[in-house]
Every structure is written in C-alpha cells, then in structure tokens.
Amino acid sequence: MAPVPDPKRDEATMKVPSKDPKKKDDKKEEDLSEEDLQLKQNLELYVERVQDPNHELQKAALESMRQEIRASTSSMTSVPKPLKFLRPHYGTLKEFHTKMVESDLKKMLADILSVLALTMSAEGERESLGYRLTGSEGDIGSWGHEYVRNLAGEIAEEYAMRQGEESSIKDIMELVQQIVAFHMKHNAETEAVDLLMDVEDLDLLLEHVDKTNFRRTCNYLTSAAKYLPGPDDMLVLDIAYMIYMKFAEYPNALQIALFLDNMQYVKQIFTSCTDLLRKKQFCYMISRHGITFELDSEMVADDVDREILQDIVNNTKLSEGYLTLARDIEVMEAKTPEDIYKAHLLDGRASSSASVDSARQNLAATFVNAFVNAGFGQDKLMTVPSDSTSGSTGNWLFKNKEHGKTSAAASLGMILLWDVDTGLAQLDKYFHSNDNPIIAGALLGVGIVNCGIKNDCDPALALLGEYIDKEDSSVRIGAIMGLGIAYAGSQNDQIRSSLSPILNDAKAPLDVIAFAALCLGMIYVGSCNEEVAQSIIFALMDRSEAELGDPLTRFLPLGLGLLYLGKQESVEATAEVSKTFNEKIRKYCDMTLLSCAYAGTGNVLKVQDLLGQCGEHLEKDEIHQGPAVIGLAMVAMSEELGLDMEIRSLERVLQYGEQNVRRAVPLALGLLCISNPKVNVMDTLSRLSHDTDSEVAMAAIISLGLIGAGTNNARIAGMLRNLSSYYYKDASLLFCVRIAQGFVHMGKGLLTLTPFHSERLLLSPTALAGIVTLLHACLDMKSIILGKYHYVLYFLVLAMQPRMMLTVDENLKPISVPVRVGQAVDVVGQAGRPKTITGFQTHSTPVLLAAGERAELATDKYIPLSPILEGFIILKENPDYREE
Numbered sequence: 115m116a117p118v119p120d121p122k123r124d125e126a127t128m129k130v131p132s133k134d135p136k137k138k139d140d141k142k143e144e145d146l147s148e149e150d151l152q153l154k155q156n157l158e159l160y161v162e163r164v165q166d167p168n169h170e171l172q173k174a175a176l177e178s179m180r181q182e183i184r185a186s187t188s189s190m191t192s193v194p195k196p197l198k199f200l201r202p203h204y205g206t207l208k209e210f211h212t213k214m215v216e217s218d219l220k221k222m223l224a225d226i227l228s229v230l231a232l233t234m235s236a237e238g239e240r241e242s243l244g245y246r247l248t249g250s251e252g253d254i255g256s257w258g259h260e261y262v263r264n265l266a267g268e269i270a271e272e273y274a275m276r277q278g279e280e281s282s283i284k285d286i287m288e289l290v291q292q293i294v295a296f297h298m299k300h301n302a303e304t305e306a307v308d309l310l311m312d313v314e315d316l317d318l319l320l321e322h323v324d325k326t327n328f329r330r331t332c333n334y335l336t337s338a339a340k341y342l343p344g345p346d347d348m349l350v351l352d353i354a355y356m357i358y359m360k361f362a363e364y365p366n367a368l369q370i371a372l373f374l375d376n377m378q379y380v381k382q383i384f385t386s387c388t389d390l391l392r393k394k395q396f397c398y399m400i401s402r403h404g405i406t407f408e409l410d411s412e413m414v415a416d417d418v419d420r421e422i423l424q425d426i427v428n429n430t431k432l433s434e435g436y437l438t439l440a441r442d443i444e445v446m447e448a449k450t451p452e453d454i455y456k457a458h459l460l461d462g463r464a465s466s467s468a469s470v471d472s473a474r475q476n477l478a479a480t481f482v483n484a485f486v487n488a489g490f491g492q493d494k495l496m497t498v499p500s501d502s503t504s505g506s507t508g509n510w511l512f513k514n515k516e517h518g519k520t521s522a523a524a525s526l527g528m529i530l531l532w533d534v535d536t537g538l539a540q541l542d543k544y545f546h547s548n549d550n551p552i553i554a555g556a557l558l559g560v561g562i563v564n565c566g567i568k569n570d571c572d573p574a575l576a577l578l579g580e581y582i583d584k585e586d587s588s589v590r591i592g593a594i595m596g597l598g599i600a601y602a603g604s605q606n607d608q609i610r611s612s613l614s615p616i617l618n619d620a621k622a623p624l625d626v627i628a629f630a631a632l633c634l635g636m637i638y639v640g641s642c643n644e645e646v647a648q649s650i651i652f653a654l655m656d657r658s659e660a661e662l663g664d665p666l667t668r669f670l671p672l673g674l675g676l677l678y679l680g681k682q683e684s685v686e687a688t689a690e691v692s693k694t695f696n697e698k699i700r701k702y703c704d705m706t707l708l709s710c711a712y713a714g715t716g717n718v719l720k721v722q723d724l725l726g727q728c729g730e731h732l733e734k735d736e737i738h739q740g741p742a743v744i745g746l747a748m749v750a751m752s753e754e755l756g757l758d759m760e761i762r763s764l765e766r767v768l769q770y771g772e773q774n775v776r777r778a779v780p781l782a783l784g785l786l787c788i789s790n791p792k793v794n795v796m797d798t799l800s801r802l803s804h805d806t807d808s809e810v811a812m813a814a815i816i817s818l819g820l821i822g823a824g825t826n827n828a829r830i831a832g833m834l835r836n837l838s839s840y841y842y843k844d845a846s847l848l849f850c851v852r853i854a855q856g857f858v859h860m861g862k863g864l865l866t867l868t869p870f871h872s873e874r875l876l877l878s879p880t881a882l883a884g885i886v887t888l889l890h891a892c893l894d895m896k897s898i899i900l901g902k903y904h905y906v907l908y909f910l911v912l913a914m915q916p917r918m919m920l921t922v923d924e925n926l927k928p929i930s931v932p933v934r935v936g937q938a939v940d941v942v943g944q945a946g947r948p949k950t951i952t953g954f955q956t957h958s959t960p961v962l963l964a965a966g967e968r969a970e971l972a973t974d975k976y977i978p979l980s981p982i983l984e985g986f987i988i989l990k991e992n993p994d995y996r997e998e
Contacts (some may be wrong), residue, residue, distance in 0.1 A: 139896075152907055154199045157182065161203045163389050165210050174964070176222045183229055184256055197233050204234045211380070224249035229257050232264050243268040247285055254289075255296045263938065266293050266305065270312035282924045283313075291318065298322040303331040304943040309336070311346075316353045320360065328361050330943075336370065336875065337942045340716055340753045344682055348374060355379060359386065363842055364978040368396050369872055372403050375680075384413035391988060392926055395979040397426035398986040399483045404566055404878045405602040408412065428568035431917075431926070433532035436489050436864070436985060438928050439918045445862045449486050450494045451479040454859050455852070456831075460839045473515045474845050477522075478852035480514060481907060484525035485856035488865065488914060489532055496526045497540070516551050517902040520592060523555025524908055527562035531911065537563030558905060559579055560963065561596025565911045567882070574600035574609065575824070582612055590616075595905070596624070598633025602880040605641050610634065614646070618965030623662050625903070627653055628669040632887060635673030636912070640879040642684045643677055650674045651691055654699065662698040663896040668737070671703035672890050674881050675710030685711035701738035709745020710886070714869075714877040716752040724749065726777050728767050736774065740893040743767065743778035747785040748886065751870075752877065758787055761795060761903050768802075777809045781889045784817030788885065789917075790965035791827045791865040800833050801830040811849045812895045819854025820885075824917065826863035832856065846900050853907065864962065866917035867910065873938065873968065884912025919969050920960040921978075921987050930958045931973055931989065938968035 120560075146154065156178070163175035186194035201206075207227055208353035215222040221640050228245035235241035242264055246254070254262055269286055277284050290313055297306035311315045323331050335354040339347040351370050358367035364387050371379035380400070387393060393414065400407050407427050412422040425431070440446050480495070487493040495510045514522045522542050544556035557578055564574040574596065581593035594616075596614050597609055616622050616630040631650045638646050656669050658683070661667060670864050671692075678685040692703040705727060712720040727742040743764075750760035761783065768779050787795045799821070802814035815837060822830035841847035860867070869881035891898040891906040898906055923929045936954025951968045963969060968981040976989035 140728045141777050172219055182798055194231055200230055204230050217848040221250040240268040240272055254292050262293055262296055266309045273313045294318055294322055304334045307334055323357050326358050332357050333942050372876055378472040392979055395988045397423045401427050402985045405879045429566050435920050436916045440852050442960050448493045451482040454855050456480055475744050476513045477518045478849050479524050480522045481853055482856035484528035485860045487529050488861045519551040520555040521905045523552050524558035525988055527559025531832045532561055532567055534563055534567055549588045550589050554588040557592035557596045561599040562911050565599035587626050590626050591629045594633050598636045602636040603639050605638050614649045617649045622857030624664055628666040630671035632669040635676030636883050639883045640679040640680055647677055647688055662696055665894040671706040675706040678711045679879050680713050682711055704743040705738045707910050709748045713748040714752045720749050731772055733809040739775045740778040743782045744889050747782035751786055777813055780814040781892055784820035788870045789820045789823045815850040815854050816892055822858040823867040824860040824865040830858050840909055846980050864916055865914045867913045881913035884909045906926045917963050918960050921985050921989050931971045932956055932958050934972045935961055935967055935969045940967055
C-alpha cells in the first residue's frame, strides 16, 4: 500500500517535474536496496528528532545527519543519496529553522540546510549562501568541492547585487577568503581566480599562491586578460607580474612588463635579479621585442658587463646568429630571381614574354632578389665583385629607370641587412654618384642595414642627417625614410627636431611632408608624443583641397595613428581634434586613429564599430572604408578566437560590401594570417586573385605573398607561378605576382613577418607599424606601389625577423643540443601536467619555428634561462645531470 502523501512532502516533490507523484513514490520504494532503505529510514528519523524539544536528542540527530551528508559528499558524480532522501523534508527543516531560538544547534541546522539548498533551492534565491552566512564558522571544504563551487557562484551574484545597493560586503569577503584558500590547496586555481575577478579583489591571490601553483595561476591570468575589457585586463596582468616577482620567475615577469609597456617594471626586474647570465637572457628578450632600452648603473653595476648587455639589447649579434642558422641549414648559396620564378615549370607562352616592359620586370627582380637574399650578405645581382667577367654591380643598377634605381641601390642594404659595418662600406660607393635616385637609394639602404640595430655612434643619423634638407625631393625622401626605418621606436629627439620643421614648411613638396609624418610616427610609435602629434595635425590642417585628394596624403593620418599604436584611450583627445579636419580626410583619419589605438587589443566593441563603417554603402570616392577594413584585422589579430571570427566576418564583408571595401578585404586577410598560411584564407585569396576588379586581384596577390611570407609554402608558390602565366600580358599584375613570390621565399624561408613573438603573447610595435604602412600603401596600389613610390615595400623590413631558435652557451657561443619541435597546445587551466606540444620531431639546434609551433629541450643536460624557447636562448649546464 502506498504511504499517505504528506502535503509538505508533495510540495517538495512537485519541484521535480513528474506526471504523478504517487506513482513515482511507489516506484522509488521498490527500487531501493536494503542499505538505501535503511539510510532513508534513518534520515527520516533524524528529521523527526531534530524537531524534538529535547536538546540532547536534537544535537545527536544533527550530528548524525551531518556525518551522513559529509560521508557522501566526498565524490560528486551523481546527487548524493542523503541529499536525495532529505529532499522531501527540506521545507519542514526550513520552517523549523525559522522557529528555533538562536543557539549553536540553530547554526548547525543552518549548515545542513545550506548543503541541502545545493540541490533544492530555486534559481537565483541564493539560499545556500544565506544559510552559510548564518551558520557556524566551520571549515567549508569538508562539505565537498561541489558545495564550495556552488557557493562561489552565489557569492558572485550576491556581490553584484550588493554593489548595486551599496551595502556592506564584509561578511561575504570573509567567506571568499576561505573559498580561495580551499581552491588554491586543491588545484582549482582557475576557480579561485574567477571568484576573485567577480568580487574585484585579485590582490588576495598574492597571499594564497605558493611554489606549486603560481605558474598555473599566472598562466590563467595572462590568458584571461585577453578576454577582459579594459582596464581590468591591465589589473589582472599587474597581479600576474607581482606573483612572478614574488617567486623570482623573472623571464615571465619581463614578458608581462613588456606587454604592459611598463619600463619601471623592466628596471625593477633588472635590479631585483642578481645573476648576470639571466640578465643577458632578459636583454635578448628585450632586443627581440624591438624597443630601445638604456641600461644604467643601478641595473648593472659593472661597466664592462653593462657594455656587453647593452650590445645584446642593441641587437648587434643578430646578423651573426642569423648567418649561423643559414650555414647550419645550408642555404648560404645566393639565389637569383629566376630560381624563384621557376619559369621552366610553366608552358611556353609566359616564359617567352619576359621582354615586355623590361624596366618594370627588372624592378620586380630587384625586389625579389632583395627579399630572398635578405641578410645573407651575398647575391647574384648587387654584390657581384666588380672585376668578375659578368661585369660590375653598376650594370644591374642601370638596368632600372630613374626611380627604379632608388629601389635597386637600397636593395643592397637589404642584402646586407643587420650587418652594419659591411653594409656601410659597400653602400659608400653610391654616395659619390651624380645621379640623385642612386643617392636616395643609398640613403634608404643605410637605414635598412641599421634596421633594429642600435649603435652608440649612430652611423645612420650621422650619414642621413645632412641629406634631409637637400634640394632634390627624392634624396630627401630617401634620407627621411632611412631614418624612419633605422630609428623606428627609438623616440630619438634629435631626429624629431630635424624632421618636425619639414611638416610645417610651406615650400616642402607633399611627398616629402607625407614621408616625414610617417617616419616620425614610426620613430615615436606607441609613445603618444604630444609634440609630434601637434606637428602632424598642423600639417594636415594646412593641406589644400587638391592636396587632400593626393594618394600620399593618407600617410599623414597614418603617422598620427602610429603614435598611439595599441594605446587605447590615450587617442581620444587627438580623435576629437581630427573631427575638425576637412571632410575629405576627416573620416579617414578617424578610422586610422581608431584602428591603430586598439591594434592587438581584441576589443570587441571597436570591432563592431569598424564593421558598422564597412557595412555602409557610400559614393565611389569615399576612401575611409579601406582603413576600417584593415583596422578590423589589426584589432582582432591578437588571439586565435577573435582571429577566426574575423576571417568569417570578412567573408560577409566580401559578399555585401561596396567595391572600395572589397579592395581592402584581401589586405585584412593578409594581416590576420601574416606568415601563417591557413588553408581557408589561402583559398579565399586564390579566388580573389582572379577577380574582375584588378585592384582586388592585386591586393589578393600581395596578400598571398604576405600569408606565405618566409615560409617557402609550396602551394602558394605554385599558385603564384600559375598567376604569373595567367597575367603574363598585364605588367602591373605581373609585378604584384613577382613581389609576392619574393615575399614567399623571403630570406630563403628563414624569416617571418609576424609581429607577434613569445608564443603570441607580445606584439612588437615597430613590426606592426611596418606592416600596416605597407597595407595602407596598398589601398592605392596604382599610384604608390606601381607608381614611383615602390620603395614603400622596404618598410616591411621592420617586421622581418629570423624565425629561429638558437641556443648559446654561457659565453654566448652557439651550441647544438637536441630539441623537440611540434604544434603548440594550449594547456591553460588543464589538470595535471599535460604535454605542451604535440606531433613533435626532434632536431638539433639551431631550428626553425613555424607559426603555432613551440620547442622544448630534449635533454636534461642543460637548463634554458627562458621558459619560452624562441630567438636566442642561453643554456646553463644542469649541475644535477648525470650521464647514463
């Protein structure tokens, strides 16, 4: 016979949707095993006894109930039996609790009710938390993980509500302390961090982290920062920095300091660390990031040591390391443009037509030769010894027409990239020429050789400074651009005082002003420098209607934008001023400033703003949508998730956008996957490279080169070869195809253009500035790249970095050790010690790292001084190592 349904019990079971409570109860009784039946009867007995007036009985019953619940909550795969059987009595116990007088027993009952509320209370009532706060102050961990997690969730809701009402949160915070301590002890660092983010009190973490869990905690903090709105992201990284400093984990702390662009922090790391070898490793990390950094006596006391360290920061050893890599991989043999074009693989018609427009083809060959042999110090066109039978280098120079000679002379700088002494010696002969374009090229070449290499005697400034105010504008542009490339990111005031006057000089030609603004933007990239901003703003205001229509004018807003690269809100004052410009350039300036300021931040709201701009259907001559599309890529490129979403939204933009929007989409795709040839993007670009609109086709071809830059990707190389035969009659498109072929084989496959490094955490501002400049120039391909300003292509040198990992010993001499290289796996927040790479192969250093790859040492003989194996890594011998 069915038990008589008690109304309260019915009400409780009603919460569980069931067709008919009676039948369900019947079934339950039959299914229970003997143990379960026993337990159920015991619990019902305890519930009755709790309501007994006798205190002793009450206490015993509560104790027993507590024992039963605790014994079962240790594992939480299904709802624990006691909670299941006490379900019907929840209402009874709640009522009784309200009638009880204040006593320890009432608190004990509150504790039990708090646990029961875990499965019983309705959504959003936060009963579990309520009873917890009135209950005894005992240890919460003993009720099990699930209970603690549930409490944490309720605390977050309660906190948000109390903040709204501005009531006290002291009692919650005491509980938070307990929960965080519990989580940190039980390997649930991520949950502790989440809770503290919800209650806005991350400082608590510092007390609770210890040697065993600080790494996982900081990993979670740094990866969570990408998804937080400002200024929370910076606060989170600050905490991570402090934790790393607390445990003397300096290399990681340095990365975060560089990410925050906080030079005080960088100094603090140098002063806190006493080990000279580790300081050398920090210097390698700073030099890879490409910022100018002066060491002082506080950071390194000894003068000799300081000089050695400053040399590393100044990147003087880059050329040596790169050539070590080239010799190891055996690619020192110079390549000719023909080796890259591989015309013999195509059918007859394309290869025979090479004679068409030969100056344009020779110019293309100049660039291909420069990019492919970049940094190797030898090639077959420019550095041929003059006494050899093939004739002197002059021959190739004069196979180019006027402005073509500029690029040809500058290409010598590219071939001798990073090797300052040899470079200056070889370029010297061009300074004695009477031909202005050649002098201009030599000046630009000097800038390129010095790119990213700092030097105490400033050879570039000494050589180029005197040419800035010459008569001939091509020479002036050569000198200005050379300074911009050589001193990018250095914030050099001497150069500012010589370039600023050009901006407001009424007699200066527009192209000289445009390049001066752009190069000032590069030298002060991300510095928010007021004075430079003022000069560029005045230069923009002084332009006449006609000048604003000139394609080169777009470099003025870009120079202004670069000053605020990645600096978010700091741009707002300047953005307000830009609203007063002539309406021809106003929107363009707005988009450029917005996209530069939020570059690499992944800010979703800005992505929406920019998408809104791209979606508008406007007249033909509106130019501001181009930078908006490139801006989408700049903002979203910082993390994988945003990147994939952006590739998808660009597909939509392609389908529905106006012509001038479509022209910029390939460039945006090129930036999103730079030096990272993703198959889906490759296919989209391949489709667009046959587009009926030649501007779209050219942009797509250049972007194919960018996504494959320095990868030697065979599929892209094949596509470009086919395109060269498809467009064999169209000189402009063929020129683009050649340039793209040069990009794909850049540095014979040893270089990368990606501005990200240190496992995609850090974004090098100078590298991004170089790439973005090229993309803005490509928005008007015909007048800039295909016109007489093709040397804008050399701005890419700012982003060119060897994609190597080179291990050196304590005397900074290269040593070869076995390493495993494989696809990087994201292990943030995973339990245990998961493998960080998958599908690896073992090589001996130096090795090349492709996009998304990570290396780890395959031996215990050495200890790397940086946890992230990229670039130069100093290895220290492991004292505990024993040979087997």
